[in-house]
Amino acid sequence: MRPETKEYRFDWMLWTMFLAGSRLKNGTEKEYQNTLGYVPYFSGILEALYDTGAPGKAFLECLAKYTENIVFARERGRKTAATSFCFSPAILHAMDIDPICFEVISVMQTFPYKRGSSEFLDFCNEAGFTETSCSSQRGSMGAFLAGMASEIDMIVTDTPGVCDTNANAFAFAATYLKKPFFTLDIPSVLVDGRTDEFQLADFRALIEFLERNTGKKLDEDKLRDVLREMAKQDDMLNELEDLARIVPGPLPGAFNLMIYASRFMFTGMKECTAVIEAMLHVARENAAKGISALSGGVENMRAFFCYIDHYTHNMDFFKYFDERGICYQGNMLSRSWSCDAPHVDAFGTEAAAYEIDTTDLDSMLRSIAAQNSRMPMVKSIRGPYDAPDMWLQDTLSLAKLYSADCVIYNGTPGCRNTWGMVKLLARDTEKAGFPTFIMYGDAFDDRVESWEATKDRLDEFFRVRRLLA
């Protein structure tokens, strides 16, 4: 690791950068434009977000707040828990614990820096972790292993049985940093009474663990507040998802990132609600006017990503689609599995969805356990890809509902799970009539495949499959 990288605390740097980024439009347009020139590796994402208007600003404020919470947790007498993107932070917020989501922070680290998270990715290997493991955790985990970030008080994840590679990263961090560690274990079948009871017992054990490590009891009223806020967010997300069905699409591509990142950071909290409300306002307006959110105004085709986005190179990803008139219809991360979600209703998968019931503690625990077990990835790759309610069914349902012209897979080479079945999935989506493309790059690490090469390959796919002229 370069000496200059170690000069400042990693999370403090992120906080100050995103705080400054969130205030960039507080001045004049000229000041804004001039400032972009000073942050050449951050300007692309700032522009992509600010181009969406108020939602982009709210989202940047959300990112700043998230890192501020991490930086100042100790001073404020709060505990922190390192966790995974597919672990719903709702229970942590309900217990006054500030989450440190490794994957979210890896994405944040990838945004503003020329080298992205490469130095921290590599530090994990120096610490003994495998280079073949997923870059989504390594990107930020390296900074914590190197002692360059705020103290973590405990580590919780819910990926054993879903993504063992992910769980393994958190287990490694817990051992390396000597931190208390708890995992929610995930059975392979989703819709099953036995699974529900198991997950509830597991969730109760999680709460005991959190209570033990914070010295505080779970506050029922606070949990109720969080769940009510979550239900409100779900209602708005359902409307957003419904609006996304309209042709031309009224949602800018970046909204998808903002939807899932806000949820991964602040599910059940006002910060997340503010971002969703702002997005909903824009989407409603665009829909009412019948206009496309694409900057060119003309929608040539629609693409659905069956896994995750690509975060490197100044988030050129959304710009790439926008320039080609491709309506980016989101990915597996940006979907909610609440019982009123449009895709749940359209395909009759209510049994696989969750419902928020705040009647009493038991119903709330059942609700939060069910919601957590329907987080992205936890919901759809816990079992065989072609089993009911799993990856294939979800992909085909969503691609159909959002009128996608193609399905694209993007992940990381460290994703043992999806690489174990993506060829099979692609074969089936092709059979179902969706031209399918498998990207071989790394969403977090440009060194695996340069963004330029990735763009060329996407262009080739669209050309060869006659999706774009």
Added chain:
Amino acid sequence: MSDLLMDAANNLNNESIREWKRAGNRVVGYTCSYVPDELFFAAGILPYRIRGFGATEATIGDTYFGPFICSLPKAMLQLAGEGRYDFLDGAIITPGCDAMRRLDECWRKAGEDIDGIVPKFFFHFGVPHKYADYTLKWFVEEIIRLKTAVEKHFGVTIEQEKLLDAIRLYNRSRDLLDRLDELRTCEAPAVSGTDALAAVLAGTAMPHDEYTKRLDGFIQERKSNAVNYRGRVRLMLVGSASDDVNLVRLIEGDRVVVVADNLCFGSRFQADRVDESGDPIQALARRYLARNDCPRMFGEYESRLTTLMDKAARAGVEGVILQNIRFCDLHGAENGLFERDLEAAGIPCLRIEREYGPLVETGRLKMRVDAFLERIWQRRKAS
């Protein structure tokens, strides 16, 4: 070593299996050491640990699995696709790790393209990743689910008394393996690591009553044999699944003896006993789930390190080889921690990442082992 044991260790469809099948009996394969063999033995079915040994290419494995996947499940699929597991009447897939879990889909989908390669009994056995009262309850239910499915599919009844007999038999073989371990870990080892691994592997690929007799005979023979491996460098082998005795043979050459291991195809197989009193299903669940030696049981590193340190001390090892198959993140990451902690305890370590399969990297591996031996010899001279 008995030819029959060596044959079982080195051939997929070995003579014992062929004889078993000629007699009209059934064989059910499984992919992970968390499946209780005793259940099948009690049903009159031969439990068989599925291996990737003997695959010489990955054309079929690579067709279904993606590129960034451990070569062990790919080799297993390759062998299945080539029809070399046609003797299996059933297969059980467990969530041992991500790649092994996906053998489920890949095998089934390959079966849509290649007729007859998927056994008619194909079962997903859900093993929790931690030990708690509610995970044990789940595992008990899972064993009962498996038992019921086996009984229904094969038209058999697994009686409690037979299950207890099977438990006693398997415990007896574990006792024998402990005795074999004593011959291996003593000052003048009478058993090489190659033979020790073969002896354990044979137990996963032949009828267990016959195996126990042969193993007993092998131990008696070694006890009375004057040959020993005193003076050789004493190493321990740790890490990813390793079912190829040739890897141990390569490491041992004529200067090393692998006196201990912590492999799931190796001595981990004999760890603990199943309680012979009380409900046999409960007892099986406790033994198979509580044995947290695999890094798939997240958060149990400290207990695994303790086990490793104890084994190393008992066997007087001079160095530890920590190997993992490329893309095996679980063992790979844990090896990093083992290396840190064992080196800190004064035990030299060699960390190797390798491909599973027909030892295509013999030269590279041998060179690294040789360099490691030089380090150990220098320590010997210095002490």
